[in-house]
Amino acid sequence: MRIELVKRPQQSALYSALSPFFALALTLIAGAIMFSLLGKNPLDALYYYFIDPLREMWSLHELAVKAAPLILIAVGLSVCFLSNNWNIGAEGQFIIGAMAGSILPVMYPDFQSWIVLPLMLIMSMVGGAAYAAIPALLKTRFNTNEILTSLMLVYVAQLFLDWMVRGPWRNPAGMNFPETRNFHEYAVLPEIWPDSGRAHWGFVFALVAALLVWFMLSKTLRGFEVKVLGQSPRAGRFAGFSASKMVFFAFIVSGALAGLAGISEVSGAIGQLRPTISPGYGFAAIIVAFLGRLNPLGIVAAGLVLALSYLGGEAAQISIGVSDKVVRAFQGMLLFFVLGCDTLIHYRIRLVRTALSKAEVSHGNA
Amino acid sequence: MGMLEAILITIATAATPLLIAAVGELVVERSGVLNLGVEGMMVMGAVTGFAAALATGSPWLGFLAAIVVGALFSLLFAFLTLTLVTNQVATGLALTLLGLGLSGMLGEGFVGFPGVKLANVYIPVLTDIPLVGKLFFGQDPIFYLSILLTAGVAYFLFRTRAGLTLRSVGDNHASAHALGINVVLIRYLAVMFGGACAGLAGGYLSIVYTPQWVENMTAGRGWIALALVVFASWRPWRVLAGAYLFGAVTIGQLHAQALGIGVPSQLLSSLPYLATIVVLVLISRNRRLTMVNTPASLGRPFVPDR
Incomplete structure (x- = not known):
């Protein structure tokens, strides 16, 4: 056969x-x-994985907490993958974004004002975008394969974070634990409905980003350009679209969103920097992007599915070992x-x- | 044993898994297939090799298991990309993610066990030659295998008819198909060879390099192997040179950490990854070199018309 x-x-x-x-x-x-x-028992296991976490309010909140970074990153990746730019270093951009966003609360803890949080969000996006611009620059300038460079930068970012939280940024009052000081109240991303659970504004950012990118991709010339250059670079050239500008555009958008995901996770869910701040969100988001068929609205649904798998993993570990x-x-x-x-x-x-x-x-x- | 000799031997140990995995991937890419799943196949080889060696007490059965599992695991990739014609980049990533996930699950019971060690070669008289004896005649058997493998692949690709056929498939699959060559079959075989090599490289990590199982113990070596293939512009002996260069960087930074030169260990640990980027940039900026050597059909989908 x-x-x-x-x-x-x-x-x-x-x-x-x-x-x-x-x-x-x-x-x-x-x-x-x-x-x-x-x-x-497979039915038991699947029940604890995929049904049990949906039964209670607090755990729906946890679902939103886990889905927020996945959706934010995957929405950015959809722009990359559609334009045939293989950014697989979102995990690194997430980390660098989180670190850039943490500069104010970690290094200037006495600067307390309502302006801190917006500044942190902006700095995280700039940090993530700048880190993503490295493979974009190397690709456009030196023709270097962006898959390998963006991935190598993940390891570099992980080691850099590890060093900072054990060294220069370690909490002076933290008994030598490898973590930064806790973020002060102005630096914490608020919860949406604090009465019922932990879901923070990162989930709202994710939905807004999905809508904006969906609009950009399906209703604007720029979105058309993304798809033409992705499917047929030659046709794109004839149309007068610049392939190298597109490389930067795709990497910067996805890097900024990964950075925003990073600071949302750190200031919304964790409250400080630690040696490990992501259970592989940057890689799981690749799966989210494909499961959502590279469509930002599909990605919202796909992000919830993958978030459920993380939650289910925790639930199944406790309930059936x-x-x-x-x-x-x-x-x-x-x-x-x-x-x-x-x-x-x-x-x-x-x-x-x-x-x-x-x-x-x-x-x-x- | 002198300090320099010891350093050279550890460099060889660090380079060997990179060399084996990269030579395997080189054959795959020469056939026109880009398999980004090297890291995943390698880590699967590492966990099964370790487990099989532990269960049987024989490192050789460990290597055999690693090779078989690497090849079987690569079949998943081959089926998707060659039979179902899925996107090779995405499918390779999927193989890596699946391999890292599965190996973490399978290896959970093996964390903390001491591994089965493999004895080094000992040839009377020759191994005892001062300075160079241990370096040339006293290393582990897989080191010699990796050199033979490189020579064998170089000979196969550029000196045999089958190698020419494989390269023709990689350079122009439509023409090869028109000549009656079974493109898909050749690519299946190439992918499985690459899988077997990646598996063996993984087994080497968990049996020889650090005889233990640690989750994610490949630590990006599969990706570095992929970069080495580009660095070597798809030439086997240049892969060898690249692997030893990276072995030297890895061991050099470890020694720098041990000496305590005042640079944080994490920054030193990131050197091999940064070196990979720098080397890739240096090679790829020379467009002519890469254009001439890149297999022309690399990564392109192929559906045979009948």
């Missing part, structure tokens, strides 16, 4: 809409198999299935029986 692909004359709108759901279903099936192999390491395996499988199912959008899949084609060949020879 052989698998043969037949190109569709047009993209299938049906499969375009269905493929993320196919991918989710396949991931759940694969997950159930995985849990059985681990000796757990499955290691939280399962989460990342889950997320990796999901991206595989998403990419595999996307084939259906462009191709019809035909199963060809090999015996038959052999018969055809011998017939042809005779």
